[in-house]
Amino acid sequence: MKVVGQGLPRVEILEKVTGESVFGADVRLAAPILIGKILGSPHAHARIKSIDARKAERLPGVKAVVTAQDLPPVKYGRFVRDEEYFAHKKVRLVGDKIAAVAAIDEETAEEAIKLIKVEYEVLPHFTDGVEAMREGAALIHEEYDQYQALSMVEGRKGNICYHKQTVQGDTNRGFQEAERIFEHSFYAPMVHQTYIEPHAVLARVDASGKATVWVPTQAQFFIRASIAEIFQLPLIKVRVIPTEIGGGFGGKMLPTIEPAAVALARKSGMAVQIVMSRAEDFQVANPRTPCHLRYKTGVKLDGTIMAREVELVFGTGAYCGNGLVICQRAEMLASGPYRIPNVKIDLFCAYTNHANCGPYRAPSGPQISFASESQIDIIARELNLDPVEMRLKNAIEEGDTTPACGGPLKSVHAKETLLKAAEAAGWKERRREKNRGRGIALGYWLVGGMASSAGVKLNEDGTATVMTGVIDLSGTVTSLGQIVAEVLGVELDDVHVRTADSDFAPHSTISAGSQALRSMGSATKWAAEEVKKQIMEVAADKLEAEVSDLVVEGKRVYVKGSPERGLSLGQVGQLSLTHKRGPIVSIQSVSIFPNQPAISAHVTDVEVNPETGAVKVLRYVAAQDVGTAINPLSVMGQVQGAVIQGLGQALTEECIFQNGRMINPTFLDYKIFSSLDAPRVEVHLVEHAAEDGPFGAKGIGEPSIIPVPAAVANAVYDAVGVRISDLPLTAEKILMAIQEKNKSG
DSSP states (O other), rough: SSSSOOOOOOOOOOHHHHHHOGGGGOOOOSSSSEEEEEEEEEEEESSEEEEEHHHHSSSTTTTEEEEESOOOOOOOSSOOOOBBBSOEEEEETTTEEEEEEESSSHHHHHHHHHHHHEEEEEEOOOSSSSHHHHHTOOSOTTTTSSSOOOOTTOOOBBBEEEEEEEEOOOOOHHHHSSSSSEEEEEEOOOOOOOSSSSOOOEEETTTTEEEEEOOOOOOOHHHHHHHHHHHTGGGGGGGEEBBBBBOOTSSSSOOHHHHHHHHHHHHHHHHEEEEEOOOHHHHHSOOOOOOEEEEEEEEETTSSSEEEEEEEEEESSSOOHHHHHHHHHHHHHOSOOOOOOEEEEEEEEEEEEEOOOOOOOTTTTTHHHHHHHHHHHHHHTTTTOHHHHHHHHBBOOOOOEEEEBBSSSSSSOOHHHHHHHHHHTTTOOOOOOEEEEEEEEEEEEEEOOOOOOEEEEEESSEEEEEEEOOSSSSSSHHHHHHHHHHHHHOOOEEEEEEEEEETOOOOOOOOTTTHHHHHHHHHHHHHEEEEHHHHHHHHHHHHHHOOEEEETTTTTEETEEEEEEEEEHHHHHHHHTTTOOOOOOOEEEOOOOOEEEEEEEEEEEEEOTTOOEEEEEEEEEEEEEEOOOSSSSHHHHHHHHHHHHHHHHHHHHOOOEEEEEEESSSSTTSSSOOTTTOOOOOEEEOOOOOOGGGGBOOTTTTTTTTHHHHHHHHHHHHSSSSOOOSSSHHHHHHHHHHHHHHHHH
C-alpha cells in the first residue's frame, strides 16, 4: 500500500495552529447575539415549591426568560424517559436546570439569574451508588415505575434503575474445583473528561420555527434528534452545524446547554450563545461513572482461572441518560481478557444525586481493569507465579467466547501483544532497586461499529471529495482521506474530506467508542471502490477496452500492460459529464458490525518516595493490537495521549463532593497530568489485518487507556509492598499504607 500505513501529518493541522479553526465559543453572526445563562439548583435533592422569574423578566437588557412552562411537557431519555429539560417539581443534583435567561451582555444575564426566586423543600441526597441502593433510602425518582423504558431495562427497584445478572457455566462448581479462592473489593471515583474547551453553543430560530445550532459535539445527529424530541419538532426543523471541538472523550454527546439556547432563541427572536464556565462543566456535564467493584476468583495452584464472580455498582447520576451504555460495556469487559469457564456478573446501576454520568474514553474499562488486573497480580504473587506467565496462561485466544458477547471471537492477539510489551520493557532483565517497582496490566476493548454513510465524488480535475458527517477528533478526517487516496491511486493532497452539517451530510456514526474509523472508514472505502468502478466504466468506453483489463493508479487509468493507452483521472472526470452514466459519485452505507477485541498491554516503572508517598512514573511501555494502522503517526499519538490521561486517573484525579456540590471544580484543585508530569511513552504496535475494518483497521482510542491505573497500582505494590484498592493512588493514601505496614511489622 502506498498511502495507507504511512505516518502522514493531519490535514487540518495548519488551520488549528494558525487559529483559523472555529470552535464553539468562536461562532459569530452578522446579527446581534444575546448571552445566555442557566439557573441551576443549589441543592442536590429538593422539591420545588415555587418559581418566580418576574423580577428577572423586568430587568432592562433581558430579552427572554424561559422555564419548564416554555417547553412541551416531554420526558426524554435514551433508555428511560426520566428527564425533563427544566425541573419544575423536583431537582436531583446541584446544577439541575430550572430556568435560563438571555440578555444583551453577560453582566445583565448574571444579574437576571440572581433575581429568579425559587423556594425549595430540601430532601436527603446520595452521591454514592451503594448508599442510594440501601433499603429505605429516600427515592430520587418516586414515579420511576411510571416512566417509559426500553424492554432491555430490567431489575428496577427503589433507586436501582437497572440490574442484570449474566451467567456462563457454573461458578459454584468452578469454585469447588479451584484450589485457592481470592476475594477483593475496589473503588473507582468519578472523574471528568477535562477537555480544554467547555461546552458552548449558539442557537438561532428562524421565522419558520427551524432551529439552527452551532455546537462542538461528537454526535451531531444524536444532538439533532435530542433537540427535536425535547421540542417535539420534526428532524427537518433542526439543523446542527458542528464546529471544531476542543476535546470530547465521550463528554460531548448528550444534550446539555443546547436546548436552553434554542428555547431562549425561540422566545427572544434573536440568536443566543451560552458558554459554560469550567466550574459549571465540572458540576453538571457527563463525567465517568463512579463504581464499586467486588471480584471473587477461584484458581488452580498453577494459575489456571476456574471461576470468577463480579459485582459492579455504578452510581449513574440523577438521570439514567447513557447509564445503560456504561453497563452494557461493563458486562462485556467484567471478566477480563481471559478464558474463564465459569463466570457470574451482577451489575447494578443506581440513581445518585450528582451529575448525569456518561461515556468517557473506554466507558467502564479503566475501573474494571483496575480491579481485575490488580487481583490478577495479587493472585500471581500469592501463588509465586510470574505476573506475565499467569496472564499468558489464561489470556483469550482466537475462537473463544465471552459471557456477554458470546463468540467466537476473531482477530484475537492478546498473547502476542502481552509478550511484545514485556519484551520491550525488558521484563525479565530488570535489576531490583529500592523503592522502585514495575507493574504490568492487560486490557481489552470490544470494538463494534454503528450505522454510517459516506459519499465520494470525482471532480473534473481528477481530485476527489469525501462527504461525511463524522466529527474529526483524533485524525479521522486524515485517515478517511488516506483510505480514499489508496483506493483511487492518488495522493492524500488530492483528496478533500468535508464534514457537513446535519442538513447535508449523509447519516454518520458518533465519534466515540473507537468505532468511528471502522464504521465511517468502511462506508468511505466502499464509496471509493464504487467510484473506482465508475472511473473504469467511463474510461473503458473511451479506450475501447474491457473494464477488467484496466488499472487505476498513479492518478491515471490505463490498460493493463499498455500504460500508454490511458487517461488521467482529470480527463475521466471531464468525460463523465457527457457520458451516458453521468458524473462519478457514490454514497454507500454500512450497518452495525460485530464486536472485535482490541488488546492493550502496558508495563510501567515507578519510584515511590517512602517519606511522602509520592509516585514518580519513570518509564511507560504500551503495546497495542491495532489491526492495520491506517496512519501510524496518528495511532501512536492516540496511545500516548490515552496513557497520559490514564495516569491522571491513576494518581491524581477525583471529583470530590460535599453536600452534593463538587468542591474541586477547577484545574487548580482538580489535578490532571501535564507534559511536566508525563514520562516518555514508548508505543509498540501489533499489526494483523482484522476482519471487517477498512484495510483491516481496528479501534485505537479506547483500549490504550484501560490498563493504565492497574499497571500503576501493580508497580506501586512492587516498589513498596502496599496495595491501594481505591483510586486515585494519592501520596496521602500510599504514605498512610506504608506507615500502617511498618507498624504491623
